[in-house]
Amino acid sequence: MTTAPLVILGPTASGKSDVAMALAGRHGDAELVAVDAMQVYRRMHIGTAKPSTADRAAVPHHCLDLVDAAGEFTVTDFAAAARQALAGIADRGGRAVLVAGTGLYLRSVTDPMEVPGRWPGVRAELDVRVGVEGVEALHRQLGGLDPVAASKMEPTNTRRVVRALEVALGSGRPFSSFGPGVDTYLPAPFVQFGLRWPRPLLAERIAERVRRMIDGGLVAEVISLNQGPISRTARQALGYKELFDFLDGACTLDAAIETIITRTRQFAVRQERWFRRDPRIRWIDIDNDPVATALPVLESAWQNSN
RNA sequence: GGUCGAGUAGCUCAGUCGGCAGAGCACACGCCUGAAAAGCGUGGGGUCACCGGAUCGACGCCGGUCUCGACCA
Helix, strand or coil, rough: CCCCCCCEECCCCCCHHHHHHHHHCCCCCCEEECCCCCCCCCCCCCCCCCCCCHHHCCCCECCCCCCCCCCCCHHHHHHHHHHHHHHHHHHHHEEEEEECCCHHHHHHHHCCCCCCCHHHHHHHHHHHHHHHHCCHHHHHHHHHHHHHHHHCCCCHHHHHEEEEEEEHHCCCHHHHHHHCCCCCCCCCCCCCEEECHHHHHHHHHHHHHHHHHHHHCCHHHHHHCCCCCCCHHHHHCCCCHHHHHCCCCCCCHHHHHHHHHHHHHHHHHHHHHHCCCCCCEEEEECCHHHHHHHHHHHHEEEHCCC
């Protein structure tokens, strides 16, 4: 008897947390694992739509509040934390329900990703060289060291070019020799469901949710974060970045809110695009009530894969 | 009512001397290996407010109409 972890994934505001709570309400052995790159930060609650304390008291949640908002956090850190959480749940005889919005983080759990290490010295040197020589020059060098990786990225994509060169120079191995890459989908012991909305409806939900966050005190949360240090990654989170700009006097509150809504909508599309490539995901189409629509499907999966 | 200004992509606006209609944003599509709510790429979109005129040729010049704004009465 296997108890394959269930995955409920979808774009922001798709209702996956509500669905997961409803499912957990019917199964006392369910434990939720948040697969979300921003909910790992402490002191960032409202803007990350983190599960409420009431929900967290009612059902065990994992992978929330793993690091302070001033701390650095990476995919590798997440993969380690999530694997540990899954092991713990299995030991207790529970069943994991992953609630996933961050595609890369989910892949780091469902797939055997071999993420290369870091070479800070090499990296620092490359960061300087980018400014002096330009990205294209670094891309040409990457082409000599690792033609496969170089051909798979735009010569103008500084982030990817620098990272691939960092790994190639630091490790002495081609970047492309680390694992199969995210475009390979192997069979995985996870049963994955995606919540899919018509875009106009999801856009409405996003706008409503952003306004609810503002009414719920998001500005105060950001002001409080603004008092002390905050990591680069946490600072650019949707809803935070724009309010930091507002607090700096760069725009009005209304303009900041509109920007948050637009960017969140764009983010939701990016999430869709990431997830929809994965042939292992079964999609549940929703146009009104996520819980009513998705719960029966998940219930049936819960039974069948037990 | 008069004067002046404006009207070009969904939005904000460029468009030189009359010679193939442009940008940013938005939108669509694709990519993504220690920052991923990040980063990068590709693309579709036009009755140049409307009607007429002169010209080989008009978004542009001429006449008229409409709409918006400012100012004057």
